Amino acid sequence: MATDLKIDYIEMPASDFDAVQTFYEAVFSWTFEDYGDEYRAFSDGKLDGGFYRSSQRSSADEGAPLVIFYADDLEAVEKAVIDAGGNIVKPIFSFPGGRRFQFTDPHGNELAVWAHS
Secondary structure, eight states: OOOTTSOOEEEEEESOHHHHHHHHHHHHOOEEEEOSSSEEEEEOSSOEEEEEEOSOOOOGGGTOOOEEEEOSOHHHHHHHHHHTTOEEEEEEEEETTEEEEEEEOTTOOEEEEEEEO
């Protein structure tokens, strides 16, 4: 059951569903459901979403919202992103209240991970 006025679903572009599925399974343990050639849904256990077929990329520099994950062990997640084929676009840096890094997935979508200081 959806909770009123909470983010309920996120969609991102991807041209290679298998590559993004492999990446997000390896790094974040997401599960996937295939809906044909144009759409693949995912779940992280709390939030659902999907990838729609597109050559476009989600980039904060281009004005797209930045999806940010929380991690207890920031360095371990950064290593997992690299090992799974992601690209670090902003290495770990400090900001008031914590630290974070930004990365792109195999399609080129930009996301981030943060942790408390």
